[in-house]
Amino acid sequence: MSTSRHDTGRPPGHAPERASGSARPVGDPLVATGPAGDPGPAAERLISERGIPEATVGRLPVYLRVLTALVERGVPTVSSEELAAAAGVGSAKLRKDLSHLGSYGVRGVGYEVSPLVAHISRELGLTQAWRVVIVGLGNLGRALASYGGFAERGMGVAALFDADPAVVGREVAGLVVRPMSELAAVVRAEGVVIGVLATPAAAAQGACDELVAAGVTGVLTFAPAVLSVPEGVDVRKVDLASELQILAFHEQRKAADAVRAAAPSGGGARAVARPARRRVGAAR
């Protein structure tokens, strides 16, 4: 999921990827989280207490963003059709997604924006401010630390860590980079449960282990490496190089199609150009 984006498959596909299960998207791509793999014999297969499908969860952030924009514009209600168009999905899918949260719509009218924003935020756990730690402050790590998009949505950066003594002590985005030796203490003290990995691939597993040992149970990694984690830890992977390679695959195919279309033989008669604009949704 890259990624996953998952989707990301996410991404599926595209995109970001989930640990167990896909979105992907096209994106993602992407793998699933949680207790996926196990085919419990006959027993109870508690998918999720609230039974919100993973695919739906992956779209909630998008809906939330769109809805937030509507709130700022003072829009009181939206129809599923409008909201779906703005979010780049089909209206039926959107209605089904929202129905998993319980009914906040009014037939004949649409959805009330404010209550919906509140509900999705609560469902995503954004009513509390999650604090994350970033491990690895190379180019990407520094960019992430400085990225405003996190704080903007209830995700604050608690601390930064790096294994390189030359980086430790530097100030990035108002925080001083700390040595890995302090990681466990800070994570425990601050109650951090989500970590962001931006280390080189070779260091990713080690850093991940340290995060998990300290109590982190959710990891977002940018390292192009497969991570092993204990059951109960979620890993979402964003793999930039993979995303580009997937695009390259499609470009190559398009090029091949173009050649084939130009050539006379067989299946040249294809509907080639349809000028309609397509809304493209979120990965994965």
Add this chain to the structure above:
Amino acid sequence: MSTSRHDTGRPPGHAPERASGSARPVGDPLVATGPAGDPGPAAERLISERGIPEATVGRLPVYLRVLTALVERGVPTVSSEELAAAAGVGSAKLRKDLSHLGSYGVRGVGYEVSPLVAHISRELGLTQAWRVVIVGLGNLGRALASYGGFAERGMGVAALFDADPAVVGREVAGLVVRPMSELAAVVRAEGVVIGVLATPAAAAQGACDELVAAGVTGVLTFAPAVLSVPEGVDVRKVDLASELQILAFHEQRKAADAVRAAAPSGGGARAVARPARRRVGAAR
């Protein structure tokens, strides 16, 4: 986009080609082939010429990375079991994925690493060096431009663009940032077909339009915005804030589960701690 998940658009038609056996992923409701004793009502379905499922494509980059590492270690062959473990997927899935590329495995032995690397590379289109342009050189854009993981895998950065006059002219990763006005000319001159968007959300659609107008047909965007593109253009979206929000959702659920497990009542009986290590796959 992964994803997951699944995502971006799918390319229209495909060419005919007779796959011997029987496997037939009936996909797009497009065009008909002619002959072949089809009693079908009207149109026929064209199987994808090479019929590689999107989910499989999303995993190929991961396999490729693992295989490349094996090549460097001088490993001549691998079994599906070993390769799957290293890639974080199930062995059956891996075998099925590879079977879509044609058989490069030998029963009783495994897969020959070198030919497999060559084949996957060719399939992904990595035999040619794709050049990309990056639009938007804020924190993230600069990090991407400096990121070594691209060039490493046949993806080169051709040029950098930004709309901000204060950024234009600066040098990033050995390249001078150019104004948007030069985008079309450069894209055409260099034959670029893949663009990376790292602009603020508000500027994303405009920049995307410019890319598409110039001839780009594959876009990787990091902007938290829904993009509209014409048919035939692939978009993969990587949304950092969404990824974290999805992790937050799962963390919240785990916390709720923990509380429930602690409480006596009904459904507390879950297998909570299973110390087994899970391999966590990529994407999507």
Add this chain to the structure above:
DNA sequence: TCGACTTTGTGCGCGCCTTCACAAGCGCCT
């Protein structure tokens, strides 16, 4: 008050993806 219109919520069918399980194929040892 009643009817026409709008929009939600969802039952249903379809196709993709994943997983299981096993027959077929290949190398090696005897």
Add this chain to the structure above:
DNA sequence: AGGCGCTTGTGAAGGCGCGCACAAAGTCGA
């Protein structure tokens, strides 16, 4: 040569997500 064991390739089944299409439910106008 022949049999044995290992590994691939794949048929079949199950799960999940998606989109259609429609009944239910609520609003608005007369």
